[in-house]
Amino acid sequence: MAEYLRLPGRGRPRGLRALLTGPSTLWMGGDHLLAVDSNGWRETYRRFDYRDIQAILITPRSIAPQAAALGLPAVAVAGLGLAMGGTEGLFWAALGYVPLLLALLVQLARGPLCICRIQTAVQSGELHSLNRRWKADKALGSILPRIESAQGTIDPRSIPLMESAPATRAAAPRPVAGLHGADRGDARPKATYRGGRHAVLFGLLLLEAPLVLAVAPGSLRILVETPVLLGIALAVLVSAARHRAPLATSMLRGSVWAAALLLAAKVYASVVAMAVLGPQPGPMPSFWGNPAHPLWLVIDRIFIGADVAVAVVGFLALAAARRGLQSEPAASGGVAA
Amino acid sequence: MSAATVDCAACGVAQPPPTGSEEMACARCGRPLHVLVFPALWRPIAAGLPATLAVSPEEATCYNHPASVAVIPCALCGRFLCALCDIEFDGRHLCPACFPTARPSGGSATLESERVLWDSIALSTALLSCILWWASLITSFVVLFLVVRKWRTPLSLVPRSRIRFIAAAGIAVLQLMVWGLVLTVGLVSLRRL
Numbered sequence: 299m300a301e302y303l304r305l306p307g308r309g310r311p312r313g314l315r316a317l318l319t320g321p322s323t324l325w326m327g328g329d330h331l332l333a334v335d336s337n338g339w340r341e342t343y344r345r346f347d348y349r350d351i352q353a354i355l356i357t358p359r360s361i362a363p364q365a366a367a368l369g370l371p372a373v374a375v376a377g378l379g380l381a382m383g384g385t386e387g388l389f390w391a392a393l394g395y396v397p398l399l400l401a402l403l404v405q406l407a408r409g410p411l412c413i414c415r416i417q418t419a420v421q422s423g424e425l426h427s428l429n430r431r432w433k434a435d436k437a438l439g440s441i442l443p444r445i446e447s448a449q450g451t452i453d454p455r456s457i458p459l460m461e462s463a464p465a466t467r468a469a470a471p472r473p474v475a476g477l478h479g480a481d482r483g484d485a486r487p488k489a490t491y492r493g494g495r496h497a498v499l500f501g502l503l504l505l506e507a508p509l510v511l512a513v514a515p516g517s518l519r520i521l522v523e524t525p526v527l528l529g530i531a532l533a534v535l536v537s538a539a540r541h542r543a544p545l546a547t548s549m550l551r552g553s554v555w556a557a558a559l560l561l562a563a564k565v566y567a568s569v570v571a572m573a574v575l576g577p578q579p580g581p582m583p584s585f586w587g588n589p590a591h592p593l594w595l596v597i598d599r600i601f602i603g604a605d606v607a608v609a610v611v612g613f614l615a616l617a618a619a620r621r622g623l624q625s626e627p628a629a630s631g632g633v634a635a
Numbered sequence: 636m637s638a639a640t641v642d643c644a645a646c647g648v649a650q651p652p653p654t655g656s657e658e659m660a661c662a663r664c665g666r667p668l669h670v671l672v673f674p675a676l677w678r679p680i681a682a683g684l685p686a687t688l689a690v691s692p693e694e695a696t697c698y699n700h701p702a703s704v705a706v707i708p709c710a711l712c713g714r715f716l717c718a719l720c721d722i723e724f725d726g727r728h729l730c731p732a733c734f735p736t737a738r739p740s741g742g743s744a745t746l747e748s749e750r751v752l753w754d755s756i757a758l759s760t761a762l763l764s765c766i767l768w769w770a771s772l773i774t775s776f777v778v779l780f781l782v783v784r785k786w787r788t789p790l791s792l793v794p795r796s797r798i799r800f801i802a803a804a805g806i807a808v809l810q811l812m813v814w815g816l817v818l819t820v821g822l823v824s825l826r827r828l
Contacts, residue, residue: 343747
């Protein structure tokens with residue numbers, strides 16, 4: 299049996315077919331790539347010999363359909379809950395809304411989507427497992443040396459000679475569109491991303507800790523301020539995810555995920571606290587002076603501790619990742635800040 | 636213009652390839668494309684060898700084409716083959732009739748295009764019977780049969796452990812034990828009555 303090495307990525311076909319099929323994976327063999335598509339009970343294999351791969355194309359894919367599929371039900375559920383009115387309605391709205399919001403957050407934070415297509419003389423197919431740009435980049439980093447060792451590299455001067463006897467495609471003749479905008483690439487050199495967005499995210503967490511300390515759980519103020527912070531953090535998170543490739547240490551990734559989950563959990567807990575306790579006055583009450591609410595105050599303290607811990611660990615991970623970036627400058631090339 | 640083209644990853648329309656790996660836009664849908672092209676795009680595909688006609692009756696001829704000179708015997712059936720019928724695959728020369736049998740039964744994994752995952756089937760059946768508990772008396776035997784019968788069957792072309800088989804067998808044994816307990820208690824109760 300050929301020995302295969304698993305490449306990063308695990309994805310499903312686009313559209314409704316995703317509901318009927320299992321995950322696809324990509325494996326690197328000695329002389330070919332193996333795309334494994336599965337429906338759970340049966341695996342189908344597509345092989346791409348390194349010598350025969352003519353081109354690999356990657357194009358960005360909009361996340362809007364997925365965001366709409368998750369976001370619209372979330373809005374509907376929240377609307378229904380709010381229509382019920384009162385704290386009970388708010389509670390049910392949060393109960394339905396937060397998991398969907400979390401799913402949307404996960405989708406956004408996993409990085410930008412893409413379509414990756416591979417082409418040989420006899421077939422052209424989509425690599426479903428490489429459905430995120432960072433996965434595609436990482437997998438290509440492993441595949442390209444193999445293809446280049448099997449085929450060599452292209453010398454631009456030899457292309458006219460090669461074009462005089464081009465490879466014949468097995469498929470029927472298709473319309474060939476004229477090329478527009480091929481040279482629209484930006485000549486400006488792109489700066490290396492050094493983790494600014496990550497720093498903002500962890501800084502926000504540190505800033506939020508004293509805010510939570512000053513405000514009672516379930517107060518209207520925390521219900522307004524925490525979602526705003528969550529929104530800012532979400533924007534930072536998505537933005538950071540787009541450029542995380544050069545700083546992708548597992549520690550840093552884990553910190554970003556922990557921060558996002560923490561903020562989402564805080565919004566959830568705030569809504570539940572308000573539903574259970576009712577609207578609270580803004581300032582934080584004394585712990586001992588409010589025997590009815592010690593549990594919520596304890597939860598509040600846990601959140602503050604977690605805020606600080608995640609922020610500190612995040613800053614340390616960022617510093618370590620930046621040190622790694624400085625020691626390996628070649629690894630950071632071509633990533634925009 | 637060159638006949639070599641690359642297909643847009645989004646809409647599939649053929650495009651003239653760039654001269655190297657670079658960013659371009661699809662001429663039809665306008666989406667940005669990051670294109671990596673390799674020398675194989677311009678490499679001509681080797682044409683097949685024509686068969687040579689036999690000129691004397693002493694020459695060995697092809698089994699399928701009696702007028703053509705045989706160049707090699709089939710590695711599986713031994714029939715003489717002309718250059719037209721010779722299919723070189725995986726270091727062997729096969730005739731068109733034997734080529735399909737070079738698939739899994741012939742021991743060549745390089746031609747396999749699909750495999751059944753018996754371990755997943757066994758585990759799914761075992762888990763499903765946890766929900767449809769009344770069916771578990773039958774399905775647990777089916778699962779154990781599958782585990783024993785298919786244990787040595789190659790699972791996947793890519794590395795895959797037999798943990799699903801073990802889990803399925805564990806669930807099936809547990810279900811049988813529960814059924815045994817229920818039936819024993821039921822029989823004892825009936826005897827007491």
